[in-house]
Amino acid sequence: MLQPSITRSRLMTSIITADGVCKDYVTGPVRTSVLRQVAMSVPEGAFAVLVGPSGCGKSTLLNLIGALDTVDAGQLSVAGTALHDASTADLMRFRRAHVSFVFQYYQLLPTLTAQENVEVVLESLRLSNAEIEERATSMLKAVGLADKHARFPGELSGGEQQRVAIARALAKRPTLLLADEPTGSLDRETGRPIVDLMKAQQQATGSTFFVVTHDPVVVEAGTHVYEMVDGQVAAR
16 A cells, blocks of 8 residues: 555656665674665656665665565655555555566576577566467567577577566566666676667657666666665765
């Protein structure tokens, strides 16, 4: 249930709203505070970028927004769902309905073709086989890989594998696409076309992108840029 303290007008314009979000990790007797009273608001339809030094908590925040982990304190509402107050089953339904992920190391299944890697994430959406095939085919075409739909990941370059990962994420038609260092394993020559592709697809679909990065090329593409320092977030 959404919190009454968040106004209706804010909900209409913000897809991510964090207020006092905290997250600690415990290793044996040691408790490490990673996120400290994070407050931020990301508008719908943004290409939002989060920067900050390694180990500052960027990926932790991304996992909270994507409902892969849960907050220890504070309020976090994403796409109209109060994640801080949701059950495990609710979080699973939220991920299925609203979120797609693009990871730095692609995480493609090596025994499936490019087409099959895109199709496999659609099988939980209760679509017909024909619609699954159509979505996968159209997205591979959109990322320039229609002629390589039958290739296995090991037969594709790093940039091509990342394009398959983007096609897989977008085929769900997500409300929110979350990307963790999507160009981190690519050189600048390979990475820039990936950024251009993500930006073009974000504008074409109207989805909100939230990207964690160190890459200045990604930062330049952002419509909204946030910086994490000492476990807190500020808009640049």
